[in-house]
Amino acid sequence: MAKYRIRPCWKKRIFWALLVLGAISLGIFGKRVFLFFSSLSPEPTFVEIPEVIQPVAALLEEELAREGLSVRDLYDWGNRHHARGLLRVPQMEPEDQRRVALVVRYIRRYGGDLRSSEIWRQAGAFVHYSSKYGLPLDFAVAVGHVESHFNPRARSPYGAAGVMQVMWPVHSRLMKANGIPREETLHDPDLGVAAGVLLLSRYLRATGSEEEALNRYLGAFVRAYISRVRRYRRTLQSQLAL
Numbered sequence: 001m002a003k004y005r006i007r008p009c010w011k012k013r014i015f016w017a018l019l020v021l022g023a024i025s026l027g028i029f030g031k032r033v034f035l036f037f038s039s040l041s042p043e044p045t046f047v048e049i050p051e052v053i054q055p056v057a058a059l060l061e062e063e064l065a066r067e068g069l070s071v072r073d074l075y076d077w078g079n080r081h082h083a084r085g086l087l088r089v090p091q092m093e094p095e096d097q098r099r100v101a102l103v104v105r106y107i108r109r110y111g112g113d114l115r116s117s118e119i120w121r122q123a124g125a126f127v128h129y130s131s132k133y134g135l136p137l138d139f140a141v142a143v144g145h146v147e148s149h150f151n152p153r154a155r156s157p158y159g160a161a162g163v164m165q166v167m168w169p170v171h172s173r174l175m176k177a178n179g180i181p182r183e184e185t186l187h188d189p190d191l192g193v194a195a196g197v198l199l200l201s202r203y204l205r206a207t208g209s210e211e212e213a214l215n216r217y218l219g220a221f222v223r224a225y226i227s228r229v230r231r232y233r234r235t236l237q238s239q240l241a242l
Helices: 008-040 058-066 071-081 084-091 094-110 116-133 137-148 168-177 183-187 189-207 210-218 223-240
Strands: none
Touching: 058 071, 058 094, 071 084, 071 116, 084 116, 084 189, 094 116, 094 137, 094 223, 116 137, 116 189, 137 189, 137 210, 137 223, 168 183, 168 189, 183 189, 189 210, 210 223
16 A cells, blocks of 8 residues: 655645644634633732832722721721722722722612621622623622622522522532632622622623523512612612713
């Protein structure tokens, strides 16, 4: 039987063809691969407080001053409670810092009797995790408003827990895979928000419809629930536009 050999010129052509295909594949899938692995990497739960704290957005500084607080308090609370979202706030872009301040105002107004640290931890979490998981901020905050009025200690008769009222028995595997290790951590202002935003973002990607995402999140179609989310969302949108 005759044996065929690949000529040197064809070897070069094959090499360059494979190189081009590899570059195309990297361009198409590289970003997704990067996002996948970056989502698996642990987020910091402790940050050394810098000796010189960089200036923050004017509205954030104003909101802190209203309570006699400073950026150093955000670091202190973030480190003490391992609040990943709050620890990100001093390094956020000015526009995101402005959003944190506005969400603080919103939660303070509608959240009832909450400690200041709980309000700030939730606000930092809403802005951080909404950005991380690609969910509209106003959508996430409106759902938190409907579900619990921002009460991290809330628990329904059916076992839904935390700010976003997540059902641990249903979603425990997903939660554990994303850094939320136990059911009790759903009552944490930071991780409780993270859990709900993660779920909502997955439902929104799967359905392509915010209404369908809400139906899946609730586990049923309830028109009054959807109407309340929309109403609170409009209120928040008017504030975020300031």
